[in-house]
Amino acid sequence: MRSRIIAEIMEEYEKLQNEAKAKQKERIEKVYSKIPRIKEIDDEIKKLGISMAMAVVSGEQAEKIIQETKEKITNLKIEKGELLSFYKISLDYMEIKYKCEKCKDTGFIGSEKCSCFKQKLIDKLYQQSNLKEILKRENFDTFDISLYSTEIYPGEATSPRKNMERIFTDCLNFVQNFDNIDRSLFFYGGSGLGKTFLSHCIAKDLLDMGKVVIYQTAPDLINIIKNSRYDDNSQREVIEDILDCDLLIIDDLGTEPNSTGLSQLELFNILNARLLKNKKMIISTNLPLEDFDSIYAERIKSRIFGSFDVYKFFGDDIRIKKWITKSSVS
Ligand SMILES: Nc1ncnc2c1ncn2[C@@H]1O[C@H](COP(=O)(O)OP(=O)(O)OP(=O)(O)O)[C@@H](O)[C@H]1O
Ligand SMILES: [Mg+2]
Ligand SMILES: [Zn+2]
Structure with a gap:
């Protein structure tokens, strides 16, 4: 394949x-x-x-x-x-212009694979090709802070707006200092609060910077690894991709079937191996932290809380908000 x-x-x-x-x-x-x-x-x-x-x-x-x-x-x-x-024509107008100036659209820099080649391979292997379309809609430029209320949220010390402003700034910093930081991001909180959206924002900017990004939901990621198991060679390559990419985004952690047992071990191995290589990740989940406590083994938790900056998302479900606005307009 x-x-x-x-x-x-x-x-x-x-x-x-x-x-x-x-x-x-x-x-x-x-x-x-x-x-x-x-x-x-x-x-x-x-x-x-x-x-x-x-x-x-x-x-x-x-x-x-x-x-x-x-x-x-x-x-x-x-x-x-x-x-x-x-004639007001730019000096490089007559030069050849490549999609990727680094490899001049050959896929290689010398004998090394260019990052654009690695990304194309990953997009095709792991069915990420539709991600590009999503990233046109969900990125830092389309992020709408006005969707978050300025009222202090029940049970929290601040408003969803203030909370999101801080998270947003930290995410921008994460992108801008990507090469110099070794912290990962952990997003948790209720449904429809922009966790996936923000992961997309980060993915978009990093892809534009020529970084290699894998975005998968936890169940898909575990399936990818499981399905590759029948062939030693392909398993080795899959694991290599997952461990080597510049950013690994694991969305919807906790929705994988059988969060205990084998998939936990799989997950732990990935987290651990990437952290040892100083490779960054973004994990998001809508499990409350208490549930996280009972589902995941102590060593996964200590791994996550030791090396990730943890952000809580709270507020009103934006999916519902958008749906109400849409249905009241039409
Ligand atoms: N800051 C934002 N600006 C514009 N649209 C947003 C923003 N945040 C979220 N949305 C939209 O709201 C919907 C829900 O957002 P998203 O999927 O990121 O939620 P989530 O926190 O990942 O939820 P879940 O836990 O259910 O996965 C999506 O349609 C998304 O496009
Ligand atoms: Mg989500
Ligand atoms: Zn290239």
């Missing part, structure tokens, strides 16, 4: 490169038809390049010719730059 997916990804890269080249060609043609002098300059630069190469081969007065040609090329480039500026 992996090799089929890798072949698919390599085809996508080839397509991306071809598209990048075609778009560059279109832009160049546009410029040439608007400013014919630039075509002359480009042709001249090409010719000079060839004559310089020939001088090197023949060896006759090579040094002098190379020096002179280089100067001519520089002058032509200056003229080209001035023309582009005059």
Whole structure:
């Protein structure tokens, strides 16, 4: 399965490169038809390049010719730059533009996989492809703080708004200092309070920064591991992905079937291994902490509470709020 997916990804890269080249060609043609002098300059630069190469081969007065040609090329480039500026065209308009500048849409930097390759692989292997669509809707820019009430919430010392402002700021900090912090995040609280939304905000920014992110609900994550068990090789690769990604988001912890026993062990191993490697995670759950106490073994709890910053979400269910607003409008 992996090799089929890798072949698919390599085809996508080839397509991306071809598209990048075609778009560059279109832009160049546009410029040439608007400013014919630039075509002359480009042709001249090409010719000079060839004559310089020939001088090197023949060896006759090579040094002098190379020096002179280089100067001519520089002058032509200056003229080209001035023309582009005059027509208010950006200087890199005629350059090729890749989706990923790091690997130039090849998927590799030298012999190393680029992070965009790793992410594509993960998205396909773990059915995360729809995540991109969700992240267009749920991100720091669309986060709406006005959904949280400013009234002090019963049983709490502050309002949901104040509480969320603090959580929001900490999440922004988490993203901005991602490479320098070794704390993970633990979100808990009632349904419909933005725990998944905030995990999405963080995922979006980190993906944009070229980090590799796995987002899975606890039951799906455990299934992924269980299903890979039939083949040693694939299990090793799956575990490697889960342990190596820059951020692992485990959503809806506590909804996995049989929270005791095998899945607990599975979960503990992941948490433990990632923490040992100083790799960050976000875990969210709507279990109250008391329930957490009775479901999860002491060692999972001490792992979580020792290395995670714990945030409580409280307030009125936003799902219901949004639904009421929608139904009163229509
Ligand atoms: N800050 C926000 N701005 C805009 N929409 C929000 C915000 N927070 C949550 N929502 C919306 O409210 C709904 C519930 O949010 P979300 O799924 O994040 O809740 P949750 O805390 O993860 O709940 P659960 O515990 O049931 O998983 C979603 O439709 C989400 O898009
Ligand atoms: Mg959720
Ligand atoms: Zn890349």
